[in-house]
Amino acid sequence: MPKCSWIFLLIFYAKIAVSQVCLKDIDLQKIPQQEIRKLLALQQKENILCINDIEASCMVNTNMQHFYKQTRTYFLGDGIENVWQNYSSDNPSKIYNSQKFSFGLMLCKNRNENKILYSNDSFEKLEKGQIIYLKLRFLKGLYKMAVAFEILDVDSSNKTIEFSYVKGGNKTKGKQKIQFIDYKNGKTKIVHTSFYKSHFVMRDRLLYPFFHAKVTNEFHSNLKKIISFKHKHKKSQLLATKQ
Secondary structure, eight states: OOHHHHHHHHHHHHHHHHHOOBGGGSOGGGOOOHHHHHHHHHHHHTTOOBGGGOOBSSOTTOOOTTSEEEEEEEEESSOHHHHHHHHHHSOHHHHTBSSSEEEEEEEEOOSSOOEEEETTOOOOOOOTTEEEEEEEEEGGGTEEEEEEEEEEEEETTTTEEEEEEBSSSOSOEEEEEEEEEEOGGGOEEEEEEEEEEOSOHHIIIIIHHHHHHHHHHHHHHHHHHHHHHHHHHHHHHHHHHHO
16 A cells, blocks of 8 residues: 555544544533433443444334334424424523433534533534433432433424434333424424333333333423423513513
8 A cells, every 4th residue: 555545544543533532531520410420330331432332222214113112292382493493402401401300411423523512511403413311310319310312313304303222321222203293373293202122021011101201291391391481581571672
């Protein structure tokens, strides 16, 4: 191989090495949730060392025939474009902030650059390849756990968001799809479909559906409150301007 080709390859791989962010680079002091810190440690024990080592347990085209399924429907009294804008671009540290869940960090896969986003860091929009770590809290805090999921697809044309539990650390395999539908009288219908399975049949049939429904209900309720607050704030600003 010509000398110039070797130089090119060395530069190419050097750039990859520089842009690759590893889990050991995460500043644990910025993550208050002990459960999420434990999940990150467990992933590294399973040889998931860098962001690009993290893999989704399912893909967009995965056959979900042998998974359990749960579908829940929600209605928001706002237009689909505004609802979509809030779901796809609001800061995850604000969206995932309630009694039942809290945001830990986001890891971003990118061909040119990996990124780590901590709570309250600036955020532009939801994109494919983002990995979100959450702490879940059930039974008034008696049971706590951490989960991580990867964004598989964000389709602004069809108004759908798909994400999957990642491999390593998560007890559950599966994916979820949120579909936004333009509904009558300027409302938005939201269909949240979850596919899931683990190695424990009792957990999949009884525990997961019950607790997962509580999480999805609170997630969409939280977004509804955020959108409502923005409307009230906008109205108050308009009134103040007129006065």
